[in-house]
Amino acid sequence: MRKRPVGFTLVAVYVLLIVLAVIYIFPFLVQVATSFKTEPEAASNPLALIPTTWTTAAYKTLFANSDFPxxxxxxxxxTVVVTLGRVFFNSLAGYALARLQFRGRGVVNALVIAVMAVPGVVLLIPKFLVINQLGIYDSFAGMIIPLLADAAGVFIMKNFFESIPASVEEQARIDGAGTFRTFWSIVLPMATPALMTLVILSFQGSWNELNHFIVSTQSPSLTTLTKGVAQLASGQLSQGTQYPLKLAAAALMTVPVAIVFFIFQRRIMNTTSGAVKG
Amino acid sequence: MTDLAAAEKLLDNTTASGTLRLRGLTKEFGNGADKVVAVDAIDLDIEPGEFVTLLGPSGCGKTTTLRMIAGFEDPSGGQVTLDDVNMIDTPPNKRPMAMVFQSYALFPHLKVRDNVAYGLKIRRTPSAKLREEVDLALESMNLSALANRAPNQLSGGQQQRVALARAMVMKPRVLLFDEPLSNLDAKLRERMRIEIRTLQRHLGITSVYVTHDQAEAMSMSDRIVVMNGGRVEQAASPDIIYRQPASVFVADFIGRANFLDVEKETSTQQGRARVKVLGHSVDVPAHPDAPAAEDVVLLLRPESIRLKAVDTRAGGGLGGHEGRVLFSVFYGDHVEYEVETEHGTITAVVADPNVDAIHREGDDVEVSFNAERAWLLPRTRQPG
Structure with a gap:
């Protein structure tokens, strides 16, 4: 008697979840499928998930006739330099804000949070002016240095460090460790879950960064994937829609982020259990 | 159980136990109107090898004092000297001290062995010596079999032993304990008390131990420092603290106490006074300030009170030295009574009771006490 409603609700919930999941993943599937379609098929039958004729022509063009490599x-x-830089600088800054006593700590903290509140687009022109002034326009330095630390990352690390019991750090201190050693050999290893989060966010963020590269470079030799693919999408290759080509580039672009995510996400969930009893 | 031989070998006369002196040690938090004096000009001398416990209710300043000794808090005033060297400007990592934390504070990402070795590595101990000393420390705490475990694979008691081994391996001149047993269950706590005390006495390391548990303080200390509101109420051996408390606060905090309002008659001689209590004039030991004090109370510990049945058929009722039992609770090894008297309700404890002779609720009893176990003290102690 009671079983049927429960079963029905369960089925309904699952159906709803499946529908939502499909809506969510459908664009990605279309992207992958279209990259294997021929040009006419992509135009005539854009939403088909299985191409009638499979072709890797788009990928060949991408590697042979474009600057994709x-x-x-x-x-x-x-991305690699920015990710390493963010892990290093964000954790140092986060630790300083979480644990070190210094004059102006509250102000710095407020500024970090204030930076997060400013929309990135607003800063594009000031950024360009500063980069230009520093003489690093149109160089790797100009692309990398402004991204080396970010407010959100500092904030994440600060919050995590604050959750580490102070007694663990005090123990390291009384065992003879100085501030940097305590940070490096005790606090940072305990912060692995936060570091993993930071690696994923930094990698994904700098890999997908577009605005900053538009304002900091103009030379084609410094074009990144985001900029290049955006140019493709805005029709720089002329003739036709070029859907397969654009979507092949987009699909390839997704791969590194997916790899990084799958490698690091399992370690995000690790906790610092066992540090203290109580 | 601890392995004293291994512990002794580890320390091997290399540790000179320190003399720790606190002079006018003060800690204030906040400014202006919000200012709170957590520790108020404490003076304390701790001799080499002495085990001193800071005892008091939460917020009394005991942990702040310990943290100033360790260097985790900067004092607002006063000095901490170790063997006549002022430590105030020495950061915690340069002080020859070790600390055992309430939370154990093991490094979760390091194995037991590496937890113990951490401090020695910082000191750049040569690897052969490091291995030997870590082995001895683990052995002394009976942890050799667990050396390669991670902290979260250990029980609370085992984690506590790792914390102790880690403190000992540093061969500190002063060993600090911040409520190290409060996360253990009652049985283990009792065993660890004995182990820590045995080890400390055997090795003679100067120790400062913070607790709010009076049983812990009584059973482990050479000297107990009872703190209240940032000040030292009394610093003395456990028996003095219990028998001759310096203030009503101390008497009330340590053990159970009856405070009887009594009238002072005369001061007979130094350290004694004659008072009228329970219908008698009794000569009792007194606090030095008691004879001069306007208002005095008589401390009677529940176990020094004796109750005797009154034959109610002979009439009588509530006479001057009689009381009526309000409650009686049988605990097996003792009986606890609440008795109404002319001085108010008092608590009495009778050990090893004869089951047939337990007084029942409503019984009239004759109340007496061992006068030598009583203690007359001023109601409010004059500050300073």
């Missing part, structure tokens, strides 16, 4: 290389360099 160069864009990929540029994106890779920028």
């Amino acid at each position: 160069l864009w990929f290389r540029n994106s890779f360099i920028v």
Whole structure:
């Protein structure tokens, strides 16, 4: 008697969830499918998930007749350096704001939060002016240095460090460790979950960064994937819609972020249990 | 159980136990109207090898005092000296001290062995010596079998032992304890008390132990420092603290106490006074300030009170030295009574009771006490 309504509700919930999941993943599937379609089929039958004729022509064009490999290389360099820089600087800054006593700490903290409240677009022109003034316009330095630390990352690390019991750090201190050693050998290893979060966010953020590269570079040799693919999408290759080509580029662009995510996401959930009893 | 031989070998006369002196040590938090004096000009001398407990209710300043000794808090005033060297400007990592935390504070990402070795590595101990000393420390705490475990694979008691091993391996001149047993269950806590005390006495390391648990303080300390409101109420051996408390606060905080309003008759001699209590004039030991004090109370510990049945058929009722039992609770090894008397309700504890002779609720009893166990003290102690 009671079983049927429960079963029905369950089915209804699952159906709803499946529908939502499909809506969510459908654009991605269309993207992958279209990248294997021929040009006419992509135009006539854009939403079909299975191409009638499979072709890798789009990928061939991408590697043979475009600067895709160069864009990929540029994106890779920028992303790796920015990710390493953010992990290093954000955790140092977060630790300082969480634990060190210094004059003006509250002000710095407020400024960090204030930066998060400013929309990035607003800062594009000031950024350009500063980069230009510093003489690093149209160089890797100009692309990388302004991204090396970000307010959100500092904020994440600060909050995590505050959750680490102070007694663990005090124990390290009384065992003879100085401030940097305590940070490096005790606090940072305990912050692995936050660091993993930061790696994913930084990697994904700098890999997908577009606005900053538009204002900091103009030379084609410094074009990143985002910029390159955006140019493709805005029709720089002329003739036709070029859907398969654009979507092949987009699909390839997704791969590194997906890899990084799958490698690091399992470690995000690790907790610092066992540090203290109570 | 601890392995004293291994512990002794580890320390091997290399540790010179320190003399710790606190002079006018003060800590204030906040400014202006919000200012709170957590520790108010404490003076304390701790001799080499002495085990001193700071005891008091929460907020009394005991932990702040300990943290100033360790260097985790900067004093607002006063000095901490170790063997006549002022430590105030020495950061915690340069002080020859070790600390055992309430939370154990083990490094969760390091194995037991690496937790113990951490401080020695910072000191750049040569690897052969490091291994030997870590082994001895683990052995002394009976942890050798757990050396390669992670902290979260250990029980609370085992984690506590790791914390102790880690403190000992540093061969500190002063060992600090911040309520180290309060997260253990009652049985383990009792065992660890004995172990810590045995180890400390055997090795003779100067120790400062913070607790709010009076049983812990009574059972472990050479000297107990009872603190209240940032000040030292009394610093003395456990038996003095219990028998001759310096103030009503101390008497009330340590053990159970009956305070009887009594009238002072005369001061017979130094340290004694004659008072009228329960219908008798009795000569009792007195606090030095009691004879001069306007208002005095008589401290009677429940176990020094004796009750005797009154034959109600002979009439009588509530006479001067008689009382009526309000409650009686049988605990097996003792009986606890609440008795109404002319001085108010008092608590009496009778150990090893004869089951047939337990007084029932409503019984009239004759109340007497061991006068030598009583203690007359001023109601409010003059500050300073």
